[in-house]
Amino acid sequence: MTDAQALFERGHAALEAEDFPEAVECLSRAVAADPRVAAGYRLRAKAYLALGDRPKAIADLDAAIRLKPNDAQAIAERAAELLKQRRYADAVADCDTALRLDPGRVDLFAVRGRAHAMLGESAVAFADFERAIRADVDRAAEHLTQRAKLHLECGNPRSALADADTAAQLDEEYLLAFEIRAQAYRELGDLASAADDFERAARDPGAIAPRLGRLFVLHDLGEWSALVAAADELLAIANLAPALELRGRAKLALGDTSGAVDDFTMLANRDARRPTAYVLRAAAHEAAGNFAAAVTDCHEALKRDPADADTLNRLAWLLATKLDVKGAIRAKELATRACELSGWSNADHLDTLATACFELGETSEAATWLEKAIAVEDRDEFRAKLAKWSAE
Numbered sequence: 001m002t003d004a005q006a007l008f009e010r011g012h013a014a015l016e017a018e019d020f021p022e023a024v025e026c027l028s029r030a031v032a033a034d035p036r037v038a039a040g041y042r043l044r045a046k047a048y049l050a051l052g053d054r055p056k057a058i059a060d061l062d063a064a065i066r067l068k069p070n071d072a073q074a075i076a077e078r079a080a081e082l083l084k085q086r087r088y089a090d091a092v093a094d095c096d097t098a099l100r101l102d103p104g105r106v107d108l109f110a111v112r113g114r115a116h117a118m119l120g121e122s123a124v125a126f127a128d129f130e131r132a133i134r135a136d137v138d139r140a141a142e143h144l145t146q147r148a149k150l151h152l153e154c155g156n157p158r159s160a161l162a163d164a165d166t167a168a169q170l171d172e173e174y175l176l177a178f179e180i181r182a183q184a185y186r187e188l189g190d191l192a193s194a195a196d197d198f199e200r201a202a203r204d205p206g207a208i209a210p211r212l213g214r215l216f217v218l219h220d221l222g223e224w225s226a227l228v229a230a231a232d233e234l235l236a237i238a239n240l241a242p243a244l245e246l247r248g249r250a251k252l253a254l255g256d257t258s259g260a261v262d263d264f265t266m267l268a269n270r271d272a273r274r275p276t277a278y279v280l281r282a283a284a285h286e287a288a289g290n291f292a293a294a295v296t297d298c299h300e301a302l303k304r305d306p307a308d309a310d311t312l313n314r315l316a317w318l319l320a321t322k323l324d325v326k327g328a329i330r331a332k333e334l335a336t337r338a339c340e341l342s343g344w345s346n347a348d349h350l351d352t353l354a355t356a357c358f359e360l361g362e363t364s365e366a367a368t369w370l371e372k373a374i375a376v377e378d379r380d381e382f383r384a385k386l387a388k389w390s391a392e
Contacts, residue, residue: 004034011040015047023047038067042074054085072102079108083115091115106135110143117150125150141171148180157187175201179210186213191221208238215246224250241270248280257288275304279311286314291322309341313349320356328359347377351385358389 011026079094113128151160164181182197201210231247248263268277282297354369
């Protein structure tokens with residue numbers, strides 16, 4: 001046995017034992033001793049992949065294929081890795097080559113289907129997923145789930161639901177099927193089923209996406225206490241901004257204004273450039289009766305997005321109605337701008353403008369704007385206010 005063969009066997013054994021640094025060491029010495037053996041590069045690529053070094057893995061697969069151009073296995077492995085690296089056109093080309101060399105590699109239909117899907121070539125992708133589902137029976141649940149994802153991306157939630165449901169029945173342990181089915185349920189408006197499926201998908205203790213998806217559904221359902229508990233669980237795993245935001249919203253809905261302020265402050269500290277945290281914290285301060293702090297946060301939000309109509313409206317309302325020293329003149333300016341931005345079609349904005357005018361003693365103009373608000377959205381509170389103003 002040559003030194004290269006001995007090193008190759010040691011590297012192969014280390015790879016099988018999942019001692020990947022040792023595998024890289026032995027296989028590197030093997031290919032240095034005899035650089036003509038394609039298998040050395042292909043196996044070292046596996047070790048590099050296990051260690052997370054994808055560029056070196058691709059380079060080794062390239063070398064293996066140059067030495068052995070008809071090695072369908074190496075080409076198939078490179079196709080799968082190119083897909084992960086978002087080199088979708090290259091992945092399609094490798095799948096085509098590998099399938100031409102070995103038509104029995106039915107797993108490649110799914111790889112090629114996913115690459116076509118990412119390239120926006122939906123019709124070809126659907127055809128490939130159909131081939132994969134029919135030919136690769138052992139992995140049918142996986143392929144059905146991938147096709148369900150594509151249906152969602154194409155705006156076909158009912159088709160997505162059908163595929164994900166079949167996948168879940170085929171393999172109850174394939175948790176991604178439940179996650180995709182939950183997304184389909186949510187798009188179809190069946191929020192209770194979506195929440196159940198996201199919870200099932202979260203049986204994986206490290207799964208982030210289904211836990212986050214469940215938070216959004218709980219928000220849509222208005223299940224605030226459950227949302228706070230689920231957000232606590234997720235934030236213990238991953239400190240995600242959407243989880244902080246949703247927990248803060250839930251606390252605000254539950255009347256825990258102090259907790260909401262804390263969450264929105266943490267959100268602002270994560271990214272001070274975005275206005276969302278300041279807008280939400282302004283709402284929490286307003287709910288707590290801390291109107292000066294709410295005004296400050298509205299100004300902070302408007303520094304970051306001067307054309308946000310809702311924030312302009314909130315600030316106008318605070319200035320017109322909540323402060324000890326009212327700023328009705330400024331409130332009217334802000335409310336007018338909010339109405340302009342919303343095309344004079346937002347009833348709340350029109351109501352704020354009417355209120356600012358009334359605070360300025362412009363009762364006729366105030367009544368005109370309130371009537372316009374009623375025309376947009378006929379609310380009892382608007383009519384009661386109009387009647388009160390008319391009586392004064």
